[in-house]
Amino acid sequence: MSDAPAAKELTETVRPESLGTITDDGPRSARQTRRPKSRIMKSKTREAIAAYVFLIPWILGMILLTLGPMLYSLYLSFTQYDLLSDPRWVGLQNxxxxxxxxxxxxxxxxxxxxxxxxxxxxxxxxxxxxxxxxxxxxxxxxxxxxxxxxxxxxxxxxxxxxxxxxxxxxxxxxxxxxxxxxxxxxxxxxxxxxxxxxxxxxxxxxxxxxxxxxxxxxxxxxxxxxxxxxxxxxxxxxxxxxxxxxxxxxxxxxxxxxxxxxxxxxxxxxxxxxxxxxxxxxxxxxxxxxxxxxxxxxxxxxxxxxxxxxxxxxxxxxxxxxxxxxxxxxxxxxxx
Amino acid sequence: MTTTTPTRPAARTIYPTKKVTNPVLTAVIRHALIICFLVIMLYPVIWMVAASFKPENEIFNGLGLFASRFTLENYASGWSAGSLNFSRYFMNSFLVTVLSIAGNLVACSITAYAFARLEFPFKKFLFALLLGTMLLPSQVTMVPQYILFNQLEWINTYLPLVVPHWFGVDAFFIFLMVQFIRTLPRELDESARIDGCGHFRIFSRIILPLAMPAIGTTAMFTFINTWNDFLGPLLYLNRTELWTVPLGLSAFLDATSESAFGPLFAMSVLSLAPIVGFFIVSQRLLLEGVATTGLK
Amino acid sequence: MKLQRATFLAGATAAALLLSACGGGTGANSGPAADVPGADGKGEVKGDIAAAWWGGTSRIELTNKVIDMFIAENPGVTVDRQSADFAKYFDKLNVQAASKDLPCVVQLQGRQINDYTKRNVLLPLDPMVESGAIDIADIPKAVVDAGRGTDGKLYFLPYGAAYDAVGVNTTLAEQAGVGTLSEGYDWPEFISYLSKAQEKMPDGVNASNNGGGRPNYFIGWTQANGKKLFNDEGKLGFEKSDLTEYWKMWEDLRQKGVTVTPQQSSEEPTAPDQSYLAHGQVMSDTLPGNAFTPASKTLSGAAPGQALTTLPYPSGPSGSGNALYPSGFAVSANCQNIPTAAAFINYFTNDLEAGKTFASDNGAATNTKVLDAQIADPSMSATKKHELETYKKIVSEDPPTIVFPAGYQSVFENSFKRAYEEVAFGRMSVDQAADKFFDEANAKLGQ
Structure with missing residues (x-):
């Protein structure tokens, strides 16, 4: 909560009336085109790098903990598998x-x-x-x-x-x-x-x-x-x-x-x-x-x-x- | 019981066309209705609390709240029943819960920020993947997951229960936070960026404080899920001294012999207390807090 | 560093998962080799084993005591103890089996044993019996045989024998003026006893629970009438007409109001200590013999002054209908410490002190010396003593041994109950339901 003042200060820059209007009046791309091209590239790359840094734990967890078991179960769906012995391929039978x-x-x-x-x-x-x-x-x-x-x-x-x-x-x-x-x-x-x-x-x-x-x-x-x-x-x-x-x-x-x-x-x-x-x-x-x-x-x-x-x-x-x-x-x- | 707040009468005086009703009367009626509804809704819970104070062999005698006598013996015998030891289980549950909440908050919020606010290659694909992980019933990934954790020699430790949270495996919370963050006006971070804020600063100084309701909700849900989780501890914890509260509770049930419903209800009541307490504290801090410190 | 290691490990296991998956059927798991060192259970009793059983607080307590005694007698042994309630116990067991990580010592019953023997995840105990590591001298043969698989080998050593009995609320029976059933009563007598009692039952009380959906009652009926339950392939061994006869018997009682309604049947809690019988809402029901004590305890609170007793199942042309359902410990094929596992099983089943401590918590002690010591024990409650004496009587009459094929517990019991439900709710005729049951059961049994 110690950061609340900072947030408050920033929120004050928001025009209150704009919050209520929900029409799509300003596509972001339009705003971006106003910037010089090289800066866009640079900031885009920087943004992507930042994004992937933020995503590191999730991507690791995804690959190591989630995806493996999911794909294994996909494989199992084409087998006859009774848990106690090895799975046997049966194609689409299930x-x-x-x-x-x-x-x-x-x-x-x-x-x-x-x-x-x-x-x-x-x-x-x-x-x-x-x-x-x-x-x-x-x-x-x-x-x-x-x-x-x-x-x-x-x-x-x-x-x-x-x-x-x-x-x-x-x-x-x-x-x-x-x-x-x-x-x-x-x-x-x-x-x-x-x-x-x-x-x-x-x-x-x-x-x-x-x-x-x-x-x-x-x-x-x-x-x-x-x-x-x-x-x-x-x-x-x-x-x-x-x-x-x-x-x-x-x-x-x-x-x-x-x-x-x-x-x-x-x-x-x-x-x-x-x-x-x-x-x-x-x-x-x-x-x-x-x-x-x-x-x-x-x-x-x-x-x-x-x-x-x-x-x-x-x-x-x-x-x-x-x-x-x-x-x-x-x-x-x-x-x- | 005058319950009207300062803002409301002001609104009313501006619009006198509205029917003027007695505010005290409407308040009384409103509260009476709510209480009626609550009593009906909560009767099973009330009954459970009452049952925990009944002598054990009278518990299922009826729907009434009172038995022949009031007793505390269910609490006494349940708290340390033979080799069971609930002071231990509560400690264990707290440990697992706190570590899981911390993990979920960190991992889910940074992931959500990336998805909600940043542009990067393969974003659509990764987001689809994120949602896709929620669509497969957990029953079929249980076995491969167990094999994995068994290979890592994590059986009889809390690692299988805690570590996944630090890697953001709960797509539900990431998605929830994404939806929350996207309701925040983008002008906020745009202006911060113009002021020279980096992404981490924008995340920690602007988005995080404003997304407090989502953070609080995530913390609350993680608390409930972890605190009540039965299957994970059942699979991964063998030694009774490692058990969590739900394992202790289920030990009171024995489908093949004799169940101890008295201690079961007594300990169930106690196990509810931390969650209720956490809810009251967290909603004070988060639901109320944001309304005054956030977008005002 | 740490992260790297974890990453490597997890990556490696993910790869291993997929590899082992794709190499399925290479015979890596072609079953226990009888010639592995220690397969005869001989060797040093030392080191770690894991032991798993089902049950609640009281059984955890008693089993822990016995394990502690075992450890005290065998220094250097540690036991990883695993317990859960019946249904959850098997969920966990199957997940562990999938990971080739079954506990060394696993508690099982005849009702499921062949699910596991079929897939070669258990070791035969015969070599351990031959070597003397496990002693079966004091256990009646009919009881030991209940631990055999479909291949005739011994896979678990029964330590506690449960049987199903007819529980009767004697207070209600007396009030109805029907008294007690005579020794050696048969099914027709039993049916007329129930019908007669119903005439004088208090409001809201039925003379019997509905036995139509109860596999154990049906097994008792087939045994008394000389029907074969299963054939050699593990498929159903009786005729459809046998099943329809049995179901019509109960349908008749249900329609006359002697039994509870189907709604009541499906609403009834499954645990015997919470059953209608235990609450005085029916006069009789089939009751696991070892549930007599807890059911009596519940009744004393639910309907003070009423009393229960248990009787052997009704007889028939082929004798007593009682079958035994023993529980015992098996040794898993992935066990690395067979000598200690064998010593533990032997100790748990045969040691007099261990038996006294465990006090027949899961069926009557199968070792006759242990059983006699318990019956002679003055601290044993009267209800418990009654359980043990009834068992002794049943076992003295040389009860039939039923070998349940793979899939019995998950398919037969489940389908049987559901098929009868369809009848009782009037959604199917008895013949249709029998067809459905035969189709479902024969499709899966013995596989």
């Missing part, structure tokens, strides 16, 4: 089996797609609303924030499985609450038609991480912008749409992308609630849960690796598309 001879695989795809389609939008909306609520000035704010965040702090702690049954079991809290209104319902975790609903609820229960990212973004929006908009006669909803949302788009983008990736890879909730089985009757057989069953319980790591790379391909395609859409709706502070 990939073809997946789509032609494995109903449980297709089931896991269906379960995961339903889960992603429902949980991601809900999670984003709920966490944005709560972030807005907790960004206001009111008493006990710190306490409220901590309390709303509490479930997310628990992680996948072993206690959650027990707690979850308590809430959604046949004799659980939810049913006791429903009974007050005269509604009778069986177990929510034990019924194949409802089990996925309870896992989506579990996801929403731990909305805290997404909310914190939104909240941190909201804190960063200069108050002056809201005040300026208020002066111009904008109401709360208008201010939200024309000031808050545009400034939040980088984080909305981030949370949507990461939320989707995480939802596709979702494992812990189903693992904890179903005891690793994906039950009842495969109704919570998430993609990675099935992958884990194949890889570790059934000792079919080649097949599991193939599943992982199919997922990677799907997510990569989705991310590429999503990044492409970003140019139309995401506004960065460095684009001005």
């Amino acid at each position: 990939y073809t089996r997946m789509f032609t001879a494995d109903p449980r695989y297709l089931k896991s795809v269906a379960v995961t797609l339903v889960y992603v389609a429902i949980s991601v939008p809900l999670l984003l909306i709920v966490s944005m609303l709560l972030a807005l609520l907790l960004n206001r000035n009111m008493k006990f704010l710190t306490g409220y924030r901590a309390l709303f965040y509490l479930p997310s702090l628990m992680g996948a702690s072993v206690a959650i499985a027990a707690l979850w049954r308590l809430v959604f079991g046949a004799q659980g809290l939810v049913n006791q609450a429903l009974a007050i209104f005269g509604i009778e319902h069986g177990s929510w975790v034990g019924n194949p038609d409802d089990a996925l609903t309870t896992i989506i609820t579990l996801t929403l229960w731990v909305f805290g991480s997404t909310m914190i990212i939104f909240l941190a973004g909201l804190r960063q929006i200069p108050k002056e912008l809201h005040e300026a908009a208020t002066m111009d006669g904008a109401g709360a909803i208008r201010r939200f749409i024309s000031v808050t949302i545009p400034l939040m788009t980088p984080l909305i983008f981030f949370n949507t992308l990461m939320g989707t990736i995480h939802a596709f890879q979702s494992f812990t909730g189903a693992y904890v609630v179903s005891g690793g089985t994906g039950g009842p009757a495969d109704s919570t057989l998430f993609y990675t849960l099935y992958l884990y069953q194949r890889g570790f319980a059934q000792l079919d790591m080649g097949y599991a690796s193939a599943m992982a790379w199919v997922l990677l391909a799907v997510l990569a395609a989705f991310s590429a598309f999503f990044f492409w859409t970003a140019r139309f709706w995401v506004h960065y502070g460095d684009e001005r």
